[in-house]
Amino acid sequence: MAVFQVQKKVDGDLVHFEFSGSLDEDAKLPVITEKIREVHIDLRQLKTINSCGIREWVKWIQPLSQTYEVHFHCCPKIVIDQVNMVSGFLPKNVYVESFYVPYYCEENDADRSILLERERDFRQPMGSNPGFVNFQETMTFDDVGGEYEIDVISAKYFKFLKVS
Amino acid sequence: MTEQRVKFPIRFKLILTLTVIPLVTLSLYLALAVDLFKKDKIAYVLDSSVTTTRAIAAQVHSNIGSILSSMQPIFEGFDLNETKFDHISQSLFQKESRFSMIVVFDLSSSTMPKKSAFLQKSVAADAYLTSYRAYVEQILTRINQENLLILPIDNGSNDILVGVKHHVQSAQKHWVFISVVQDTTLFEIFHQSDIYTKYLFGPNGETLMGPKDRDVNLTSIVAQEFGSFKGEYSNEGTKEVRTSKGSEFLASYAKVGVGELTVTSFVERGAALAAVQSLLIKSILFFVALISATVIVSVFASQKMTSALRQLYLATKKISHGDFDIKVLATSKDEVGSLAQGFNKMAVEVSRLMSETAEKARMENELKTAQVVQENLLPPPSSDLGAVHISGFFEPASEIGGDWWHYSEIGDRIFFWIGDATGHGAPAALITSAAKSASAIVECFPDITPAKALFLMNRAIYETSKSRFMMTFFLGAIDKQTGVLTYSNASHDPPYLLRASDEPLKKKDIVLLNEVNNPRLGQQRDVNFLETTINLCEGDSIALYTDGVLDLQNKSGESWGERRFIKSLLGAVSAKGNSTTVVETVKNEAFAFREDAPLNDDFTIFLCRFEGLEKAS
Numbered sequence: 001m002a003v004f005q006v007q008k009k010v011d012g013d014l015v016h017f018e019f020s021g022s023l024d025e026d027a028k029l030p031v032i033t034e035k036i037r038e039v040h041i042d043l044r045q046l047k048t049i050n051s052c053g054i055r056e057w058v059k060w061i062q063p064l065s066q067t068y069e070v071h072f073h074c075c076p077k078i079v080i081d082q083v084n085m086v087s088g089f090l091p092k093n094v095y096v097e098s099f100y101v102p103y104y105c106e107e108n109d110a111d112r113s114i115l116l117e118r119e120r121d122f123r124q125p126m127g128s129n130p131g132f133v134n135f136q137e138t139m140t141f142d143d144v145g146g147e148y149e150i151d152v153i154s155a156k157y158f159k160f161l162k163v164s
Numbered sequence: 165m166t167e168q169r170v171k172f173p174i175r176f177k178l179i180l181t182l183t184v185i186p187l188v189t190l191s192l193y194l195a196l197a198v199d200l201f202k203k204d205k206i207a208y209v210l211d212s213s214v215t216t217t218r219a220i221a222a223q224v225h226s227n228i229g230s231i232l233s234s235m236q237p238i239f240e241g242f243d244l245n246e247t248k249f250d251h252i253s254q255s256l257f258q259k260e261s262r263f264s265m266i267v268v269f270d271l272s273s274s275t276m277p278k279k280s281a282f283l284q285k286s287v288a289a290d291a292y293l294t295s296y297r298a299y300v301e302q303i304l305t306r307i308n309q310e311n312l313l314i315l316p317i318d319n320g321s322n323d324i325l326v327g328v329k330h331h332v333q334s335a336q337k338h339w340v341f342i343s344v345v346q347d348t349t350l351f352e353i354f355h356q357s358d359i360y361t362k363y364l365f366g367p368n369g370e371t372l373m374g375p376k377d378r379d380v381n382l383t384s385i386v387a388q389e390f391g392s393f394k395g396e397y398s399n400e401g402t403k404e405v406r407t408s409k410g411s412e413f414l415a416s417y418a419k420v421g422v423g424e425l426t427v428t429s430f431v432e433r434g435a436a437l438a439a440v441q442s443l444l445i446k447s448i449l450f451f452v453a454l455i456s457a458t459v460i461v462s463v464f465a466s467q468k469m470t471s472a473l474r475q476l477y478l479a480t481k482k483i484s485h486g487d488f489d490i491k492v493l494a495t496s497k498d499e500v501g502s503l504a505q506g507f508n509k510m511a512v513e514v515s516r517l518m519s520e521t522a523e524k525a526r527m528e529n530e531l532k533t534a535q536v537v538q539e540n541l542l543p544p545p546s547s548d549l550g551a552v553h554i555s556g557f558f559e560p561a562s563e564i565g566g567d568w569w570h571y572s573e574i575g576d577r578i579f580f581w582i583g584d585a586t587g588h589g590a591p592a593a594l595i596t597s598a599a600k601s602a603s604a605i606v607e608c609f610p611d612i613t614p615a616k617a618l619f620l621m622n623r624a625i626y627e628t629s630k631s632r633f634m635m636t637f638f639l640g641a642i643d644k645q646t647g648v649l650t651y652s653n654a655s656h657d658p659p660y661l662l663r664a665s666d667e668p669l670k671k672k673d674i675v676l677l678n679e680v681n682n683p684r685l686g687q688q689r690d691v692n693f694l695e696t697t698i699n700l701c702e703g704d705s706i707a708l709y710t711d712g713v714l715d716l717q718n719k720s721g722e723s724w725g726e727r728r729f730i731k732s733l734l735g736a737v738s739a740k741g742n743s744t745t746v747v748e749t750v751k752n753e754a755f756a757f758r759e760d761a762p763l764n765d766d767f768t769i770f771l772c773r774f775e776g777l778e779k780a781s
Contacts (some may be wrong), residue, residue, distance in 0.1 A: 025587070050587075050765075051566075051584065051585075051586040051587055051711075052586055052587050054586075055586055058687070084678075085636075085655055085656070085657060085681070086636075086655045086684065087654075087655050087681050087682055087683040087684070087687075088655075088683055088687070104727060151726075152726070153671060153674055153676060153726075153730075155676050155678075156658065156676050156678060159676075159678060
């Protein structure tokens with residue numbers, strides 16, 4: 001399995017992280033010492049998460065979200081699965097800015113993912129404001145033939161947006 | 165396997181090699197050097213000998229020449245008619261101190277030679293002549309062939325008889341002038357005792373002069389070897405001769421040049437090569453000393469060199485008997501020293517590995533025991549509980565795993581439980597044991613709800629692991645009388661509710677049991693778990709699984725995934741098999757995808773089929 005790695009960039013009162021590899025018992029999640037206001041984490045290069053990694057994540061994100069506003073970007077399916085399943089994986093004050101929705105074409109035996117973006121395609125419920133998500137059960141793409149079907153159980157995948 | 169005994173130690177091989185090589189090379193060198201020196205010495209001796217012989221021959225030639233020169237004027241004063249010497253001849257004869265007598269013989273007669281005249285210095289001349297009669301007769305006999313004959317009288321008198329033939333053609337007369345001349349010098353040359361034994365030989369090889377103590381064998385050999393010198397040999401030369409008794413001599417000869425006389429010199433080969441012998445003996449002694457020193461040095465050097473090897477040998481014997489507590493002393497800075505160091509490291513490593521192997525074997529045994537124990541934590545793979553038919557399959561990724569599933573009847577409800585502890589292996593297995601124990605307590609409460617049950621389970625897990633290990637968990641309870649399913653989820657993969665249908669089921673037909681979600685068991689000490697309910701219809705199936713099912717990988721590292729799992733599940737359920745068949749089908753399809761790749765996580769799947777309300781009895 002690929003080793004968990006972190007790229008960090010501080011930009012004023014924002015810190016940008018890029019996580020890659022496998023989130024497991026050996027993953028060293030970063031410590032923030034700078035005086036910042038927001039934490040932005042790009043998760044597109046995260047490949048796997050195991051149960052030990054989930055434990056480390058929950059231990060890390062809970063206090064982080066109490067101190068900073070945290071934004072997740074380009075969340076892959078493995079992250080959204082845990083967001084939906086594990087209580088505490090996406091605590092308060094943590095926002096998903098964008099996430100991938102996988103599609104599959106049985107005819108081509110090919111996968112494709114589309115990126116949904118906050119406000120344009122979805123919104124997390126906040127207070128009395130309900131959440132929403134705009135997605136299609138099937139899609140076609142200009143560059144390749146065949147019909148692509150959403151490769152998740154919608155009710156399960158978009159649950160964190162509390163869309164029935 | 166019997167140990168091979170050391171028959172020829174390396175130490176002996178070393179000593180042998182260090183000794184044999186110089187022994188052979190020095191021996192060869194010695195043999196070559198001695199041979200070369202010997203040849204050189206022989207050549208030198210022969211060269212010296214021939215020089216000496218040549219000098220002696222020249223001396224003899226000079227002496228005889230002098231005698232002949234002195235005789236000539238005397239002979240010229242002999243009146244052939246009167247057959248007497250004139251007064252000048254007499255006067256010359258008297259003055260010449262070397263001459264003792266001159267006799268003239270007439271050989272004209274065919275009968276006995278007749279003494280015609282003589283000169284004498286003493287009155288005892290006749291007596292003198294009589295004493296030399298035999299020699300004179302010799303000369304007279306031979307002088308006819310040889311015009312000049314020299315006959316040394318080697319009897320201590322130092323006299324030489326010189327016979328000169330004179331032929332007067334006109335008178336048809338032959339005269340022989342025989343002079344008795346004393347030449348001490350000449351005799352001394354041959355009597356002188358030095359390294360060279362000198363001989364004067366006559367024309368027929370007869371010994372005329374030689375050392376006082378003459379070697380008879382040598383004389384005869386020489387006579388044989390040099391025989392007659394007439395035209396057969398050059399004027400001088402050298403030769404190596406051997407007597408019949410085996411004595412070896414280095415000989416040289418030189419013709420005198422007068423009277424067909426030849427001077428020869430002999431030197432014993434042994435005497436000539438005495439220096440070589442001395443060199444040989446000294447060399448051998450030195451050689452022996454050198455070899456002895458080499459042997460001694462070899463013994464000590466080989467002892468030092470092989471001591472580490474011997475230690476290694478003894479150490480390997482100890483290891484072969486299971487004793488790893490050894491250390492070879494490695495002081496030398498060469499390959500043997502490095503080998504000893506390497507051996508020490510190896511012994512430590514082997515000892516460590518053996519300890520680890522023993523520990524591993526012990527742990528494996530314990531794991532096997534734990535495996536047996538864990539098997540007792542699991543329910544029978546399938547059961548018909550009247551309203552509900554349950555079938556399940558579990559395979560741990562290692563000997564023991566962190567997945568746990570269970571079903572039980574508590575009052576009028578069928579409880580079904582599934583949990584997945586953090587990680588897998590022994591630590592996760594201990595959590596499942598805690599879960600099993602907690603469930604046993606929960607089952608004592610007939611009215612307990614799934615939420616309350618999870619509350620108790622959470623406390624049990626928390627107290628067991630103190631948040632180091634957690635467990636996702638799903639607990640459902642089907643009321644046999646009402647068909648209501650109450651469930652509570654602690655962050656577990658939400659089970660699929662598959663409604664009974666005559667049509668093949670599709671993905672959109674899946675009802676997720678994820679209306680409520682709670683923290684994982686053991687995450688915090690006290691949690692108020694939420695639960696919810698849903699109505700079941702006859703024929704509805706609930707599929708429960710752990711993430712090991714979705715994460716199952718093949719040899720290429722590809723995951724089975726949710727899509728394949730759902731397709732397999734829906735196909736199996738749509739095929740209208742019972743729960744056992746469905747579970748078996750899904751398991752087989754999953755494992756077919758996996759091939760013989762090892763499980764990367766525990767694999768658990770079980771199915772609850774609601775068979776309909778239980779009629780109240």
